[in-house]
Amino acid sequence: MADAVVIGSGPNGLVAANLLADAGWDVEVLEAQPDPGGAVRSDRGVHPDYVSDLCSAFYPLGVASPVMRALRLQEHGLRWRHAPAVLAHPLPDGRSAVLERDPQATAAGLDALGAGDGAAWLRLYEMWEKVGEELLAALFGPFPPVRAALPLAAAARRAGGLRVLRTLLAPVRTLGEQEFAGPGGPLLLAGSALHTDAFPETTGGAAYGWLLAMLGQRYGWPVPEGGAGELTAALVRRLESRGGRLRCDTPVTSVVVRNGRALGVRTASGEAVRARRAVLADVSAPALYGGLVGWSDLPAPLREDMRRFHWDNATFKVDWALSGPIPWASDGTARAGTVHLSPGMDALTGYSAQLASGHVPSEPFALLGQMTTADPARSPAGTESVWAYTHVPHEVGGDAGPDGITGAWDERERVAMADRLESVVERLAPGFRDRVTARRIIAPPMFSEHDANLPNGALNGGTGLAHQQFVLRPVPGLGRAETPVAGLFLASAAAHPGGGVHGACGANAARAALAHDRPAGRLLLTPGLEGLRRLLT
Template sequence: MADAVVVGAGHNGLVAANMLADAGWDVEVLEAQPEPGGAVRSDRGVHPDYVSDLCSAFYPLGVASPVMRALDLQRYGLRWRHAPAVLAHPLPDGRCAVLERDRDATAGNLDALGEGDGEAWLRLCGLWDEMGDDVLRALFTPFPPVRAALPLAASAHRAGGLRVLRSLLAPVRTLGEQEFAGPGGPLLLAGAALHTDMFPETTAGSVFGWLLAMIGQRDGWPVPEGGAGELTAALVRRLEARGGRVRCDTPVASVVVRDGRALGVRTASGEPVRATRAVLADVSAPALYGGLVGWADLPGSVRADMRRFDWDHATFKVDWALSGPIPWASPDAGRAGTVHLSPGLDAMTDYSTHLATGRVPAEPFALLGQMTTADPTRSPAGTESVWAYTHVPHEVKADAGPDGITGGWDEREQAAMADRVENVVERRAPGFRSRITDRRVIAPPAFQDHDANLRNGALNGGTAMVHQQFVFRPVPGLGRAETPVAGLYLASASAHPGGGVHGACGANAARAALAHAGAGGLLLTPALNALSRLLAP
């Protein structure tokens, strides 16, 4: 028995557990996998001398999030490491757009790619200086962000009011082409936006591109020293120091509901685990609604909403152990932790079009991580631990490339797609293939084996498109962690504000549980239920 049971030891579940433990609650976390972390894990599965991150690797939102900062994980062993440069996008002609942690250095690089582009970049930096912290506070607090709204409105007004809002709500292609003369600025912004499932032409894509680029400009895109799993280890150590417990190899089969209230959970082995105050679910919305909680305990509208739930794109990833650094034709690319690979903005649009129409892209847009460049502990001196991933359709209708990939992802299809990704790297780094010592392929279905929340490698808990954000995430309502079952809270990336290792989804669920368990809960619970029914009858 515990005050709270948290289902899932992903980073959101562990953040929620830590916050409840800080409030004096007795907390037990149940995890299906043999180890905690979910998508924040690392191993030596490619080569025993190389540390590889299974899913997530770089953590700009982790260092920028007020939630993660408040946990002070450095006291529990977390050490951030940075590559010499944040982000690079090598061009076919040998030039390279580079995002540095020094804004003047970034501006100088962009100015060389397009006259006046350095000044344009500094204008975007000035916009971040004016309103960036208010944006982060509004983004990472429960929706609607009542306390954060007024400061954000004031800073947005100072920065330009509706004109600024119009620019940030524009597609990232529009912002890039309006602000920059050369290719560098648009590629940096568009590549950052494509960390979600947005296209260069998607409304509001500029917000995501600007947000990630500006966080990189100010805070960098760091990695945990020793591997992604060290971030998880720090969260677990912090929780255990406060009396919390994590039990692995303990999958949960159902949430026990009686008279509309969650009383605890039942594990796959049949063990009942009582929760006297709350159950927090760090699982995807489709896994919770109609999965852990049966339809009989949910309104009929939720079942209909789950049929319309949109996942973000499926993911295909390759890990490599290299005998030496990648031999980039653009040397600046070798200084960056993250490298984006695409011939240009039009190629990004073609790639996105293939995804939208169910075709495996012929020219994948690849995100590549040079982990030893960012953290020398990842592999022996003079070598490099590297990964790259790209997106593919959940349901493959055709292959836009020459390999006849059907989405069955047998050994032949995995090898063909891995070769396609390697070709993308080889074109910008001739000789790359000759340095491969070992490789590991993670096809879409395998992501679910690592973490059941990652359906086919959908890394963000559901689409980042506007129709499934804010009051629409994960279903139309209040955009909050509360669920139709009293005492049950959604703590995963399927809840607002969505994907990324920032901990806000778990923090919002913990705040909700504390609020409803407090003296004000007698009024808060019925008021929110009534408002939710009004907004989404």
């Protein structure tokens, strides 16, 4: 028995558990996998001398998030490491757009690609300096952002008022065309937006691209020294130092509900684990609603809402152990921790259109991580630990490329897609293939073997587009961690504010559990929110 049971030990679950332990609650975390961390794990599965991150790798949101910063994980062994440059987008002509840690250096590089583009970049960074921290406080706090609303409104007014809103609501292609003369700035923004499922023509895509690029400009895109798993290890050490408990190899099969309230959980072994105060679920929305909680314990409209739940794109990933650094043809690319690979904006649009029509892209947009460049502990001196991933449809309707990939993802299709991804790198770095010592292919169905929250490698807990954000995440409601079952809180990326390793979803769930446990919460907050939810839905 515990005060709170947390289902899942991904970063959100561990953040939630830490905050509840800080409040003096007795907390138990139950994890289905043999190791904690969910998508934040690392191993030596490609080559025994190389550390590879299984899923997530760079953490601009983690280092910038007020939630994560407040945990002071450096006191529990976490060390951030930075590559010499944050991000590069090599161009087919041998030039490269590079996001440096110094805004002036970034601007100088962009000026070389387009006259006046450095000044345009600095204007975007000035907007960040005026509104960025207030935006983070609003974004990573509970929804609606009551406390953060006034500071954010004041900051937005200083930054330009409605003109800021117009800038951020634009498609990222539109922002690039309006602000820049050359290709560098637009590609840095568009590639960053494509870390979500926002295409170059998506309304609001500029907000994603601008946010991620400016986080890199302000905080960098760091990595944990020694591998992604070290971030998880620090969260676990902090939790255990406060008396929290973690049990791995303990899959939860159901939430026990009686008279509309969550009383605990039942595990695959048949064990009942009682939760005196709350159950927090760091699981996907489809796994919770109609899965861990049966439809008989949920309001009828929720079933139809979940039928319309929209996942983000599937993922195909390759990890490599290289005998030496990638031999990039373009200057500056070798210094960047993260590299975006696409010939240009039109290619990004073509890639996006093929995805939208259910086709495996012929020219994949690839995100590539040079992990030893960022953290020398990842592989022997003079070598490189590298990964790259691209997106593919969940349901493959056809292959826009020459290989006849059907979505069966058998050995032939896995190898064909890995070779296609390697070809993207080889064109920009001739001789890349000659340095491959070992590789590991992770096709879409394999992601859920590492983390059940990532079906087919949907990395963000559901689409990041506007129709499933804020009060619409994961379904139309209040955009909060509360669920229709009293004492049960959604603590995963399926809840506001969504994907990314920032801990805000878990923190919001923990704060909600604490608020509802107080006498005023039981008397006023719980029935009040339920009434408002019914009114809105």
